Amino acid sequence: MIHSGSPAPKLSEAAAGTLPLLACITLSAVLMVADHRGDLSPKLRGAISTAVEPIWRFAALPAALWRWADTALSRQQVLAEETVELRRELQLRDAQLARLEAVARENQRLRALLGGKADFRLAVQMAGIVDVDLDPWRQRVRLDRGSAEGVEVGQAVIDAGGMLGQVVQVSEHGATALLLTDASHSVPVQVVRTGLRLVAVGTGKSDSLRVPNIPQSADIREGDLLVTSGIGGRFPAGFAVGTVRAVGADDTRLFLVADVTPAAQLDRGLEVLLVMRGDIDVEIGPPIPPGYVDPAPAAEAGPGEAAAPPPTAAEPAE
């Protein structure tokens, strides 16, 4: 319909429209390629992000107002009940925490006996999720802490359940985090039961991850818990990633593929924790690869541990 019945525009008129269009297309193409390759964009995106920050804040306003009204107008009795409930839960958690502390102390003592590095401290920073719907094609969230609060690209994002994702872009007072379930995200994991090392990739759906290319002989079954292995140095080791929901043969019938339910609450909750990047403790998690040279002098345990690797290597050798 658009093409039929339109009289041919005058040449000058057509050129006046076409040239800017060509310029726009070229400019966009250059930008898209650069952005896709990750060449220029962190800075450019960061700069524009700071400019459009008010829009995100403003977009989150109605939801925030709604929550505020919900609290302000809910009946006192409901609130009282909720308080009782929360207090009970807190007590329970306190008890669990006390037990955990005892275990941690014991762990530390045992480590001291073994002469290993003792400290496994977790420094985290709380951040809120800005309540906006980003691009539905990609699994991302916007956080309300930015470079001014010390957030850096590459920081791991966790919640009470486990691994949530990582920070991919930072502006002055905000950051964008890529979730585990984004199709372009993958995370090195380890099966808790057997120590098997694998890589979990996102599927684009917020309730499932995929672990492809598992060797047929690998020991993995339904219900296995996966944690981050810390390989690659991007994520700290030991955070829960998910539980295996199903294991089956892949399309080639040469490897297994596992469906994993993420441990973190990816589509619920409004608060997350940002793990501060410190030295990643190589004593926790997988054995040190043979070629690894620790800058610290206390790396003697490395090769010895590497001599007894978990049953299967990450590379599918079959």
Added chain:
Amino acid sequence: MNRDTPVWLRLGSLVFGLLFLVLPLPTPFDTLRPHLLALALIYWALESPGRGGMALAWVVGLLADVVAGTLLGEQALRMAVLVFLVQRFRAQLRFFPLWQQSAAVGLLLLNDLALMTSIRLIAGAGLPGWGQALAPLVGLAMWPWWFLLLDALRLRHRERAGGR
């Protein structure tokens, strides 16, 4: 022509369009979100053509890319192409009755969808979900109301300006 279109309405509708890209909506509606920014750009390209229409669309599209977190340049390209097409067929579109205009807007958005899908396929993202595939229909249904709203606001401003 510029005298008739108040700057605040133009800017306001564009900012609202940007805002609406990320405004949290309840679940069934968030995938069926109408692209109000595109509709606003179409409206302004129809009603007040200018030299900088396409450049403005490109810049606004770039902002939309950052706001919605899409590939930098994707929406910029889409919006520029959209405005280019509207400018090209402005003479016909402007004198269409409203329902016919909606159909044309639907076609424009269909073209937009095709462009978006091809960009994303090239960039390695998957095919759109059904919610995104329905975007042209949503835009088509939304257009008359959007058009009437902006027209009413614009006319009211003009009357007030004339009365003074």
